[in-house]
Amino acid sequence: MPEPTVDRKLLTVNPFSRPGKKLSPVKGVVVHWINNPGTSALQNRNYFEGLKSQSLNNPKAVFASAHFIVGLEGEVVQCLPVDEIAYHVGAKLYTPEAISRFGHYPNNCTVGIELCHPARDGKFTPETWVSAVELAAYLMKRFGLEPSAGIWTHHAVTRKDCPKYFVEHPEAFERFRLDVDIATGENPKGG
Template identity: 35%
Template sequence: MAKKSKRKRKLRKGRIVMAVIIVAAIVIMSCLVVKRINQNSEAKKVKNLAEIKIPDWIDSQIIDVDGASRNGYKLKGVKDIVVHYVGNPGTTAQQNHNFYAGDQSNVSSHFVVGLDGEIIQCIPINEWSAASNWRNNDTISIEVCHPDETGKFKKKTYSSLVKLVAWLENVCDIDESHVIRHYDITKKECPRYFVQHEDKWKTFKKNVEKYRLAHY
């Protein structure tokens, strides 16, 4: 009788161990499947970035790959859109583009918005720019021109920035929570006016969403 009880306990213990192994295997397989799905989804997003058609209201002037301003690395995806200000009062979008393209530069942005509302593309939308520090691998950067030291943008500049960010949100399938300032990454006072005036930054993001809802 004792032997039978012992045998039953062993069988019961064996079944429990086997059940645990099966459950663990199912969990591991499920995790692997989810990971593969996420990887495929991410790869699809990255591929789609290269397929995005740049609208005709953006002047595409892609700078050469030089290993510094443009390294040619591909983005993993787009988690955030980062707004900067150029920090050189009175300079134009073309002047900033030309600086990025020069031999002395190791910085760049995907887009520059000018004093008269012009928008120049400097870096392909599926590549790294050299603007947002350790977030260059998953962000799109926008440098914005300003007339003076306050960093406040002119009306035409502001309107074009709203239009550009709304378009980027749409093509990258992200919302206003993924529109950030350079300040939000590094605590650098950039873009200055939107850092010093938090309420104006919130208003800007609301204006972007209004534009997006009206046009996309």
């Protein structure tokens, strides 16, 4: 499988979105929605980059990032190398399933993919879907993961309403996982 086409626009190392810490061996890929309808992958990457100008003394400082952002046209922007920690899934509480697979700090061993969406309902464009499947399949291969166990929603890790469309349409998430499975070539019968 070819490596997907990725626009590599790495964030500056900074405490709020690219801490520069090494990931432990990757045990999962977590998908998110960007929760900002109509915005592009690059705009959201630039938002993560802009977090660096916050003050460390600000108690309301935002810590956020993800390794990849898949845009409305299917474009993929990479914000962090896949061997560094991103701040995409941190929370005070994690689900028992997430703790059992990822331990007590899932950011340590997961790769985050943010998906853009045109509207509030969070539904993804066909272009976003195809690129996200291709990217997730590539990551499954690269880290030796099975889609059935290696692809997670943010919701499954922390119960956050993310990605909204997959939370409200669990069958769409199952379809996504199946598409990734097919794309890895390990399930040629499809479904």
